[in-house]
Structures are given as C-alpha cells and as structure tokens.
Amino acid sequence: MAGNQDLDVVVIGGGPAGATASTLIAQQDYRVELFERERFPRYHIGESLIPETYWVLKRLGMLDKMKSSHFVKKHSVQFVSPSGRISAPFYFHDNKPHECSQTWQIRRSEFDVMMLNNAEEHGVVVNEGVRVLDVLFEGDKAVGVQIVDEAGNQREVRADVVIDASGQSSMLINKFRLRVPDTQLNKGALWTYYEGADRDQGKDEGATIVLSLQNRKGWFWYIPMHDDLVSIGVVADFDYLFKGRDSNESTYFEEMENCPVVKERVAGAKQVAPVKATKDYTSSAKQAAGDGWVLVGDAFGFLDPLYSSGVLLAMKSGELAADAIVEGLRIGDTSRSQIGKWEAEYVEGMNRMRRLVCEYYDGFSFGEFIRRFPHHQGSVTDLLIGDLFKKELDQVFVDIDSMKVS
Structure with a gap:
C-alpha cells in the first residue's frame, strides 16, 4: 500500500x-x-x-x-473503392469463431x-x-x-x-x-450525424463502411448506431481539407459529392447535428x-x-x-x-496498425493482396480486429513490400 x-x-x-x-x-x-x-x-x-x-x-x-x-452489434467491416465498388464484408467470425468476434457501435x-x-x-x-x-x-x-x-x-x-x-x-x-x-499522417476530419440514412439489414446492419473518395484524397466513415443515427465523417490530409476552403460545412458537402455512395445513402435522411471538425490528429x-x-x-x-x-x-x-x-x-x-x-x-x-493505415493511404488493395497471398487472409483480419500484439503478423508487411517491387 x-x-x-x-x-x-x-x-x-x-x-x-x-x-x-x-x-x-x-x-x-x-x-x-x-x-x-x-x-x-x-x-x-x-x-x-x-x-x-x-x-x-x-x-x-x-x-x-x-x-x-x-x-448496435457489429460483425464486419466493408470497403468501397474510389470507383464505387463495394467489397465483400470482412466478417470477423470467419477468422475467429468466438463470441469476441461480435462487437458494438x-x-x-x-x-x-x-x-x-x-x-x-x-x-x-x-x-x-x-x-x-x-x-x-x-x-x-x-x-x-x-x-x-x-x-x-x-x-x-x-x-x-x-x-x-x-x-x-x-x-x-x-x-x-x-x-x-506524425508528418506522414497529417490528417483532419469533418463529420456529422444523420437520422434515417440507409443501413443494411440483419447481420450487416452494424457494419462499419470505409468509402474512398473518387479522387483518392481521403475517405468517409459510415457507422450505424442505435436510435436510427449514423455517424458519417470524412478524413483527408489537413491541407486538402482545411486550407483555401469557405467553411467546414461547405467542405463536408463538397466531399460528399466526391463520394457518390455516401450521397446515395443519405438521400432520404435528415442531418441532425452541425458539422464538427478535428485538426489534432x-x-x-x-x-x-x-x-x-x-x-x-x-x-x-x-x-x-x-x-x-x-x-x-x-x-x-x-x-x-x-x-x-x-x-x-x-x-x-x-x-x-x-x-x-x-x-x-x-x-x-x-505500429502494425499504423503501417496498415499508411498502406491504405498509399493505395493498398485488400482484394489484390489476398488474391496474391491467400494464406494471409487470417492475418489481415487479425490486424483489422485489433489482434495486433503478435510478431508473426509482420510477415504481412514483408509481402506487401514484395508486391511493390515485383
């Protein structure tokens, strides 16, 4: 004592x-x-x-x-490419069949x-x-x-x-x-909340969706919560998002135009909060x-x-x-x-999670990587679910690097 x-x-x-x-x-x-x-x-x-x-x-x-x-129960994460192509869900349970693979929004x-x-x-x-x-x-x-x-x-x-x-x-x-x-990840974010935005049904209702901007300069998060609310935010380089723009509100909606899948999902929804910003990343x-x-x-x-x-x-x-x-x-x-x-x-x-983040911003394709290295599907899912504290995961990044030079 x-x-x-x-x-x-x-x-x-x-x-x-x-x-x-x-x-x-x-x-x-x-x-x-x-x-x-x-x-x-x-x-x-x-x-x-x-x-x-x-x-x-x-x-x-x-x-x-x-x-x-x-x-809301969360079973998976999905990714939408700059062209609007939606990936198959990464179901956490497929990789780790245990109740820990269901989490929450x-x-x-x-x-x-x-x-x-x-x-x-x-x-x-x-x-x-x-x-x-x-x-x-x-x-x-x-x-x-x-x-x-x-x-x-x-x-x-x-x-x-x-x-x-x-x-x-x-x-x-x-x-x-x-x-x-972190000069490599000098980002900022703008976000708000919608009531009545589209959400998938059943097991996919609580999926987090990560949607790339068409110009590849950033991405939107799409997080369905209870009370029919969805949290929707855009993340991009600090200078791109905040310099030379009229206002946070106008910037947010300009970027939504740059991500048609998000715009479609909120077409019949009501914005219920002001646009918020963070610049301390x-x-x-x-x-x-x-x-x-x-x-x-x-x-x-x-x-x-x-x-x-x-x-x-x-x-x-x-x-x-x-x-x-x-x-x-x-x-x-x-x-x-x-x-x-x-x-x-x-x-x-x-740092393993940080490396995966950096790879995404550098144009990393989960689909292409798994097609080339199918034995890494479990390891990539481990990284996505936060099972980060295992040295064997480092082989994923060795093979990512090999793709860059081949």
Missing part, C-alpha cells in the same frame, strides 16, 4: 483509458482516485469498437453490460458513463468536475497532483503513481515536450512513463481512425499500464523501467 501517501494511484481523465487503468488497479485492492474535469455524459467522437476490446471488457466486468445494452457519451460507473463499482473513487492544475514532483519522481473543484477549492493529493489519461491535451506530454507529430509521445508517472490512451499516442482502433488502443494501453503498476506497487518499484515496461510491446502493436 501507499505508505505515507494519500493514495496508491491518481488517475487524470475519465475516458476509456483512465477508466480501464483505474478499474484494473482497484480490482487488486489498491487505493485509486480518478479526477475528471468534465461532468459525464459528455460528447466524444469515436463510436466504433473493434473485436479485441472484448478481452479488456471481460477483465473489467463490462461484458454483460455491453451485451444487455442497446448498442457505441455512443461514446453513453459508453464512457458505463465505463466510469463500472470503475466506481470496482472501488475507484471518481471525482467529476475536478481539474488537475499540476502534477507534483519531488526531484524527477511524480508524487501526486494539485486539484481544484468547481467551487475553486484547491488541494494536493499525494500518490505513488500518477496516470495521465487526459487525452491529447495531456499535462505531462506538454510539460516534458514529449509530443512527436496522429501523434505519439517520446516515452510512455517516467518515475512515478505513466501516459495512457491519447495522452501517449493517437492513431488515424481509419480502422476504428482508438478505443481499443486506449483500453489496451490502460490495461498494460495497470498490470505493470500493480506489479510495481507489489514489489515497491514505481520507477520508469517498471511501470513503463509495457511500452515496447504496445508500440510494436500500435
């Missing part, structure tokens, strides 16, 4: 990464307190889960809650509340409407945080470990100047941990949303960090080498 400290662990941020890490540590009877500056529910983009979230949800005790929810405001409530049920002390003003250090070691509540009351909270799960605005990543922008941190502190989720790295890996990577980093911290607390070692020991494995997995 924490000795003279107030707590064993302080967590900054109540999104999926913070909720995951705090829950798994509290399950081991450590004292964990979480501080979230907003009050949930709060809006957040990122509505599509991929199958490998199943295993973290299971450890968290969230599976039954997800199964009984009204979230979620509304983040609801899902994040479920995750935070679940953390409380497992013993985490959750504080909403509380901002962390600073991370406290003694020498190079983080020893707690300074917080302020909505009434303006300030106090210090001491802990053996500080987990920063505060997203891309992370205090620690800015303090230590750790952010590394792919980046990573130089390191995931220091003495007494850890970065998880978007605070450590955010990857292009092409394959809907965001929530998985947030939860996976939270899980791996939690396991390293629990071990460190048990043996009395909260040094960088102990609580950041998960970083190399995690970065390898994240």
Whole structure:
C-alpha cells in the first residue's frame, strides 16, 4: 500500500483509458482516485469498437453490460473503392469463431458513463468536475497532483503513481515536450450525424463502411448506431481539407459529392447535428512513463481512425499500464523501467496498425493482396480486429513490400 501517501494511484481523465487503468488497479485492492474535469455524459467522437476490446471488457466486468445494452452489434467491416465498388464484408467470425468476434457501435457519451460507473463499482473513487492544475514532483519522481473543484477549492493529493489519461491535451506530454507529430499522417476530419440514412439489414446492419473518395484524397466513415443515427465523417490530409476552403460545412458537402455512395445513402435522411471538425490528429509521445508517472490512451499516442482502433488502443494501453503498476506497487518499484515496461510491446502493436493505415493511404488493395497471398487472409483480419500484439503478423508487411517491387 501507499505508505505515507494519500493514495496508491491518481488517475487524470475519465475516458476509456483512465477508466480501464483505474478499474484494473482497484480490482487488486489498491487505493485509486480518478479526477475528471468534465461532468459525464459528455460528447466524444469515436463510436466504433473493434473485436479485441472484448478481452479488456471481460477483465473489467463490462461484458454483460455491453451485451444487455442497446448498442448496435457489429460483425464486419466493408470497403468501397474510389470507383464505387463495394467489397465483400470482412466478417470477423470467419477468422475467429468466438463470441469476441461480435462487437458494438457505441455512443461514446453513453459508453464512457458505463465505463466510469463500472470503475466506481470496482472501488475507484471518481471525482467529476475536478481539474488537475499540476502534477507534483519531488526531484524527477511524480508524487501526486494539485486539484481544484468547481467551487475553486484547491488541494494536493499525494500518490505513488500518477496516470495521465487526459487525452491529447495531456499535462505531462506538454510539460516534458514529449509530443512527436506524425508528418506522414497529417490528417483532419469533418463529420456529422444523420437520422434515417440507409443501413443494411440483419447481420450487416452494424457494419462499419470505409468509402474512398473518387479522387483518392481521403475517405468517409459510415457507422450505424442505435436510435436510427449514423455517424458519417470524412478524413483527408489537413491541407486538402482545411486550407483555401469557405467553411467546414461547405467542405463536408463538397466531399460528399466526391463520394457518390455516401450521397446515395443519405438521400432520404435528415442531418441532425452541425458539422464538427478535428485538426489534432496522429501523434505519439517520446516515452510512455517516467518515475512515478505513466501516459495512457491519447495522452501517449493517437492513431488515424481509419480502422476504428482508438478505443481499443486506449483500453489496451490502460490495461498494460495497470498490470505493470500493480506489479510495481507489489514489489515497491514505481520507477520508469517498471511501470513503463509495457511500452515496447504496445508500440510494436500500435505500429502494425499504423503501417496498415499508411498502406491504405498509399493505395493498398485488400482484394489484390489476398488474391496474391491467400494464406494471409487470417492475418489481415487479425490486424483489422485489433489482434495486433503478435510478431508473426509482420510477415504481412514483408509481402506487401514484395508486391511493390515485383
């Protein structure tokens, strides 16, 4: 336990990464307190889960809650080429015949509340409407945080470990100047929501559809959710999407003209939200941990949303960090080498997903690749479902490279 400290662990941020890490540590009877500056529910983009979230949800005790929810079930992903050709669905179950191959399209405001409530049920002390003003250090070691509540009351909270799960605005990543922008994936996004847009039936109702623009400069996501809503967004290079354009709204509809399949699907639908934009895209941190502190989720790295890996990577980093911290607390070692020991494995997995993203933007054809290397169909599906942490998957990229020189 924490000795003279107030707590064993302080967590900054109540999104999926913070909720995951705090829950798994509290399950081991450590004292964990979480501080979230907003009050949930709060809006957040990122509505599509991929199958490998199943295993973290299971450890968290969230599976039954997800199964009984009204979230739309997702069994597959489909791709639409620049010419409008629709691929056969990549059914996750065909590759991995297990219930983990069915996942969900979620509304983040609801899902994040479920995750935070679940953390409380497992013993985490959750504080909403509380901002962390600073991370406290003694020498190079983080020893707690300074917080302020909505009434303006300030106090210090001491802990053996500080987990920063505060997203891309992370205090620690800015303090230590750790952010590394990804110049190859300098993208932005525009999106909105439609009511009554076309959706497929039966098993395909919840499929994520990735649709290329005719000019190949970007792509649309198409994510069917409950309450007859569909999330539809366009992703492209930052300069292409935001420079020399009149407005986000007009740009969004100009790009819809550049993707006729999307335009057809919303022909009889009603737009029910303003067009939103994000320009803070792919980046990573130089390191995931220091003495007494850890970065998880978007605070450590955010990857292009092409394959809907965001929530998985947030939860996976939270899980791996939690396991390293629990071990460190048990043996009395909260040094960088102990609580950041998960970083190399995690970065390898994240980079496999990043490589698949980059290949897509470079014109990679799943169909052509599988025709040439049919034995890789399972490996490609593994990558798409987020089963990223296996070295044997690297052979996929060796063979992709071989296609480029042949």
